[in-house]
Amino acid sequence: MPDARDELTMQIAQVVPCTEAEGPGKRFALWFQGCPLRCPGCCNPEFLPFKGGETKTLLEMVEWIARAKAESGIEGITLLGGEPFAHAVPAAALAKAARELGLTVMAFSGFLLEDLRARPEPEVRELIDHTDILVDGPYLRDEPDTERRWIGSRNQRIHFLTPRYSQDEQWRKKNTLEIRVSGREIVVNGFPAADAVGLWKGWRRKKPLPVANAKPTTNEAEAK
Template structure:
């Protein structure tokens, strides 16, 4: 068991990777990409600190209840919590779920010297999307990425590059929480008055 600092979890989404997925955003990132769509998750501070086993149990319930096909790990920066997320991803693989990870770092930077547990997380990742978001390089063709510099890496055969341009039914989702706040997730979007 490892501890994770979780910013947000959506039990079932169609907007954060292929198929129905559970999306887990971790709190904290050292990068400050201009225009980051998850700016509220950048500050390194306690959010919802929980153990990895609780997350694994929630994912198992989501698979049973919603029939999810995978989990997407985002942030913040997932590799700042690679060790704990590797436990979660490994459990997902045992449940035959796919694992997709978004990182602001490039693949060659993701090593154990820099991020404890990075190699373990990569070993149980099916698709890695790497690279900083660059506002001036807006992506208009590929799914789920914000800028053209970001790259997909298929680390297993679970998916092929077909997912990058697959027609999507959902690109953004809107939810109303119990306090009446409207929450959005999905492809980066800009609200205009």
């Protein structure tokens, strides 16, 4: 009998079912549609409005993640934005389901952890409780981080909320940018070298969501 929780819906802007550009190891990366913040220079301006993207049920997403685990050996999921904590009810449910699949959870938030911890909504607490790594703080265009892999700007902090990860050598490797071409559509994710920012300006993100089997054509473009 289906669980009522499975019918929970969420607004998704983009999915990359297996990426090495959004956190440690291979990960299922999911961008929510909608962010209340407006960091100047935000890399994902099309993900800011709360209208748009695609509506997916929790069950659909969990099945997709389970498929990615079986087919690609992902070790975790990464929640990005948009702002995951502006979608805390479905994001917490998704994080819990990922943990039940034996996967780790990483989240990027424009909010600070202490502000999130002070929020009264139980779903915000639940999302924090099901997150292994939280990268927090707004993106500051004028303070690009060139030392820490996967991190956008120097002000952003990495919180290892569980013992599953630590700041090992993976975090000191050069940044990673992935470009996928599927038919006439291109999906770019990860963080580029400073001198590569803007290379894809004018490219349109694909719609609908990327298919699960889109293959990376450029797997790793390393920052200098």
